Amino acid sequence: MNYISTRKNKERVSFKEAVINGLSNNKGLYIPEDIPQLPSSFYENIETFNDHEIAFEVLKPFVKDSLSDQQLRQIISETLSFPMPVVEVQENLFALELFHGPTQAFKDVGARFMSRVLSHFYSNKKENLIVLVATSGDTGSAVANGFYNVPGVTVKILFPKGKVTPYQEYQMTSLGGNIDAIEVDGTFDDCQKLVKEAFNDDELISQVSISTANSINVARLLPQMLYYFFAYKQLKGQLRGKKLIVSVPSGNLGNITAGLMAQKMGLPIFHFVAALNANDTFLTYLNTGTYEEKLSVPTYANAMDVGNPSNIERIIHLFRDDPKPINETISAHSFSNEQLLQEIKQCYRDNDYLLDPHGAIGKLALSQHLNENTVGIFLGTAHPQKFSEVIQKAIPSYSVESIKSDMCNKKIIKNSFNDLKQIILCTAKPH
Numbered sequence: 001m002n003y004i005s006t007r008k009n010k011e012r013v014s015f016k017e018a019v020i021n022g023l024s025n026n027k028g029l030y031i032p033e034d035i036p037q038l039p040s041s042f043y044e045n046i047e048t049f050n051d052h053e054i055a056f057e058v059l060k061p062f063v064k065d066s067l068s069d070q071q072l073r074q075i076i077s078e079t080l081s082f083p084m085p086v087v088e089v090q091e092n093l094f095a096l097e098l099f100h101g102p103t104q105a106f107k108d109v110g111a112r113f114m115s116r117v118l119s120h121f122y123s124n125k126k127e128n129l130i131v132l133v134a135t136s137g138d139t140g141s142a143v144a145n146g147f148y149n150v151p152g153v154t155v156k157i158l159f160p161k162g163k164v165t166p167y168q169e170y171q172m173t174s175l176g177g178n179i180d181a182i183e184v185d186g187t188f189d190d191c192q193k194l195v196k197e198a199f200n201d202d203e204l205i206s207q208v209s210i211s212t213a214n215s216i217n218v219a220r221l222l223p224q225m226l227y228y229f230f231a232y233k234q235l236k237g238q239l240r241g242k243k244l245i246v247s248v249p250s251g252n253l254g255n256i257t258a259g260l261m262a263q264k265m266g267l268p269i270f271h272f273v274a275a276l277n278a279n280d281t282f283l284t285y286l287n288t289g290t291y292e293e294k295l296s297v298p299t300y301a302n303a304m305d306v307g308n309p310s311n312i313e314r315i316i317h318l319f320r321d322d323p324k325p326i327n328e329t330i331s332a333h334s335f336s337n338e339q340l341l342q343e344i345k346q347c348y349r350d351n352d353y354l355l356d357p358h359g360a361i362g363k364l365a366l367s368q369h370l371n372e373n374t375v376g377i378f379l380g381t382a383h384p385q386k387f388s389e390v391i392q393k394a395i396p397s398y399s400v401e402s403i404k405s406d407m408c409n410k411k412i413i414k415n416s417f418n419d420l421k422q423i424i425l426c427t428a429k430p431h
């Protein structure tokens, strides 16, 4: 399988090169050159496979030039080490709970997969690899946890000052070791820009090996396809001729991109819903057909506070040769803080189900698309406990666990590339 750039050029690279490079030569995102269909017998019998077998069948075509079957099976078994249950919230409306991993958000899967893949590719190199990652909260904690103590790798996590929850900050700053947390005086988009600048800095690149663990890396993107297969496997028996609608709480649009790829592999998903908070860049794109980035605004669903979602390039690429217009496959809806609080309160009262702020938006967006011919599922992307301050605003009786911050360690920088560069050069051993 070759990977190509979303910004047209002649570059064709293997899975290994795509993972290590992070971004293509011309600063586009890598995307598989073609997406293989799995045989219809796979979908007909999906319930007879266990999750590790499904993961192997789905991922193998994308990685087989760079990983042996045995290596892939090993990485899968270390990645999928926690349950991802489908839970009925109300009639014909389900949640796929992706938050039972070590940092209680769906990003654990991509981060664990990528850390093991990178460590494997670097196992016989001498130099230390520096992994840069910008986070609005959950990526940082998942990456910190996924890469902690992985040999040969140092991680630099950039997070926006005052815009992550105390629990998220604790998860990023408490590990130490090969994990460096860097607080940036700016927004998530500023953090993301700093990471992109590092890759554009020829002087830096000539001195250190850097890679990124953001959702732009194909090693983060690919395993996210599995969620949709696991959802389908668990819901198949309930469909009885009805159409499956999947709602994805979205920020950088990586997760929904993976869903679209799963659909291209033949997975029978009828329609996708991009569930957005006030950061509605993607909604505007679907409405107008032209892409214009916006400034990000802080919301209670902070993992989705993205004004310039990177993966839009991949989505546009996926639809380039598609005979159906994009709006037939995806819709988007945007909801306010007040609406998500109301939804958390109401769902708890009526269904005895506790939503986190991201899941609440997922459920709200999904509800716009349900009728007697559909079955809906939203992705439960984070555990409510991770956002207990917000939950308490909606449900005053909910108790908030206090965080011990005295064990935490972070570096603080201005929104300045030079500050970041100094930190990278200081810790890197030049090769």
Ligand SMILES: *Cc1c(COP(=O)(O)O)cnc(C)c1O
Binding pocket: 105, 106, 107, 138, 139, 215, 249, 250, 251, 252, 253, 254, 255, 256, 303, 304, 358, 381, 382
């Ligand atoms: C990252 C994240 C999202 C957004 O996912 P994208 O792939 O960036 O669209 C949604 N919810 C939670 C809890 C997240 O951590």
